[in-house]
Amino acid sequence: MQGNEACVEGAIAAGMRFYAGYPITPSTEIAEQCALRLPQVGGRFIQMEDELASMAAVLGASATGVKAMTATSGPGFSLKQENIGYGCLAEIPCVVVDVQRSGPSTGLPTSPSQGDYMQARWGTHGDHPVIALTPSSVQETYRLIIRAFNLSEKYRTPVIFLMDEIVGHMREGVTLPRPDELIINKRHISYHDGANKQCYAVPEGKFVPAMKAFGQGERYNITGLAHDVSGFPTNNNAVAGALYTRLMEKIGRNLDDIVRVEEYMLDDADTAVVCFGGTARAVMSAVEQARAEGMKVGMFRPVTVWPFPEAQLRARLPGLKRVLMVEHNYGQMLLEVQRVAAERLPVGFLGRIDGTVIPPADILNKLREMEGRENAQ
Amino acid sequence: MRYEMRFSGSGGQGVILASVIVAEAAVAAGLEAVQSQAYGPEARGGLCRAETILGREKIWYTKVIQPSFLLALTQDSLDKYAQNLAPDAVVMADASLSLPACVDPARALMLPILATARDKVGKVMTANIVAVGAVNKALGLFDEAALTEGVRRHIPAGTEELNWKALAEGAALVTDEQAALFRRSL
Structure with a gap:
């Protein structure tokens, strides 16, 4: 099996049922395989008009309660950055696969590189939390993409799956685990919290709010602006500071679990x-x-x-x-x-x-x- | 033991698929295998190479360092990749090509792969399967069941007979004497 295929099969095992993307070498096989496999498991594949729209579609789908993924390479990863930041601030779980190729710009499209390492950390602007995972074999790709989804759901944040062409385009033997051997985090969803509309309130002892499936009953607001617990924009510096600090600390205080x-x-x-x-x-x-x-x-x-x-x-x-x-x-x-x-x-x-x-x-x-x-x- | 194979030609000739088939046949035969490729941005044409590494133990480094086997279907790929071969390497190239001086003719198999695909099998695009048949006959890597399993996974339904014929015609290009000389046990 090829690394890119293992990425898709692992993602499906993790519960991914929505993929939006714009194909680009050396990640194209991920889009191809998702187009083939997602309809077979009741999921949706959509090729969007570009990478910006792909990332937006992934965030939108995830907000409605579906585990969602996109995949790209260098130039496309640059284009996704703004909406990755939106996902960080609005706390929308998703997995963004970047199969790195030689760059900058269109560079050497079919050649390996690990030049997006810093971009994975600082590609989107502003202080923001980042989790990025990198596999070194086809076998590890399968298991690690499942972990990427689990961490994404647990911490309500986009997770960067930072592959490289070496592993993405390599084929080697893989032993697929039985489904009951896998640990899959389900999304913790709360549908109603009475009249308070506190969709971004963090329960005592937790580091993230429970996620409400958008469009399934309760109306609430999602924004890329700093927001209070109601999800609506705020200019209150104390509220904004507390939000940004919590976003950083939900990762920073759980390194033992993440690293x-x-x-x-x-x-x-x-x-x-x-x-x-x-x-x-x-x-x-x-x-x-x-x-x-x-x-x-x-x-x-x-x-x-x-x-x-x-x-x-x-x-x-x-x-x-x-x-x-x-x-x-x-x-x-x-x-x-x-x-x-x-x-x-x-x-x-x-x-x-x-x-x-x-x-x-x-x-x-x-x-x-x-x-x-x-x-x- | 690490056996490095390189498959080269022009984009669209199917050399990547040939290397994938060999790798999957190896897995079917219980061996370790790693396959990768390098090609330019063009969908057709352009120098294309694919690499398969076989062994009995875990293969760490995934790229070919110095191949022990080279398949070349174009003059460009033969000239380029013949420059860096292991001392005991076997070269298999299309008979229409001329062998560079750096290759010992006694270690080369110049076979009419492209002509066989076109004239005997009846489809130029089966050249890669013809080549796979010839490679396995020459090197004696896998039994027939593992090889046909490797091919079966990659051919569209309804093309089985065409591909089995391509495999057989490829094998027929290599004499038993040549096969005895180049046999490689893993």
């Missing part, structure tokens, strides 16, 4: 190679080759790429002598790694932006170079 990493051979390692997504395939190979040469190398792979797994990386630093960041861009996650590690350890970097894939030999050479340079000092 996941994969660690490989790190327990005795003096060197951690940090990577995410498809890059991990070359890193795993390089780690095994380096181990065969007697180098103590391990891999640290953020699966939750936003929020960056700061605590998890920090916990590894005392055992390490150096960190190497490997990514298919000019140094984006590198900035996060430097923020966490650079005061204590040398942080090396291996990046690539020519549309080709970093081979294990380049990583191995960089590891030898870093170790050799320190030994020479």
Whole structure:
């Protein structure tokens, strides 16, 4: 199965029943597969006139109570940003898949890249919460997109599923779990709250309001303006400040629940190679080759790429002598790694932006170079 | 053990599908397989390559580093990808092409793949299936059941006979002596 297909099958298993999109390489197979599969499971597929409208349709569908998704790549991801912000502020759950390709602009449409890492965090304007997840295999794509929907529903926020061309366009064997093995979060819906109309009131002990299905009885307001608990716009700075703070903290205070990493051979390692997504395939190979040469190398792979797994990386630093960041861009996650590690350890970097894939030999050479340079000092 | 295969030609010739079929046949035969491709923005024409990596253990790196097998259906793809081959690599190319000097003719199979698809099977577009039949006969990768399963998943209903004929005609292009010479056990 192809990575893009696994994305669709996992999304359907998670309960996704609405897809709106505008096809773009290397995400096109996601639209194709949704067009084929959604009618078979009672869902709806619609090809919109562009990416802006696709994102708006996804928000609208989700507001009515349906789990909704869209998929795109670089140029389309740029176009979706304004409405992603709307989803963040209005707290509308949805999953936005970005199968990254080489850019900026139309760039190299069929070539791999991880250049949208920072855009996934800061693409839409203003302070806003972001959850972004990145798979590194076809198998992981299936399970992780389910987690993307679960987190989206739980925290009522758009979740970015930040794939790359390497995994999206790759085919490999997949074992699909039985439906009863999967944990699927259902949307917590409340239909009536009496005369108060407090559709954005947060129940005691919760971090998000219960979601009302728009159009199923009770009238309420959804807006991209700062709003009070009634959902109507407000210019009250205290109310707006409390809203924005709650949006940030619903993610920031639940990092233990949201952040996941994969660690490989790190327990005795003096060197951690940090990577995410498809890059991990070359890193795993390089780690095994380096181990065969007697180098103590391990891999640290953020699966939750936003929020960056700061605590998890920090916990590894005392055992390490150096960190190497490997990514298919000019140094984006590198900035996060430097923020966490650079005061204590040398942080090396291996990046690539020519549309080709970093081979294990380049990583191995960089590891030898870093170790050799320190030994020479 | 990691066996790297590259399939190349012009966009629209079906080399990506050929590599997918080989990968799925491998999975049907109980092997590990990873398949990927690289192509330009054009829907038709343009250099196109696809890669399938086979093995018995988990395959980490998903791209071909130095292929042990190359299929080339156009001169451009043959000239380009013949430059970087593993020492024992087998090259299979259409008989209408000329083999670059860097390839040992003893390790090359120049087969009339395109002509066979056009004249014997009766449809040029079956060239990729003809090639798959020839590849499997030459390398002896899978039994017939795994190979036909790989093909069956990707052909429209009603075209089965045409495709089985393409597979058989492809296999017939490779002699038993050649197959014995190039056989590859995984």
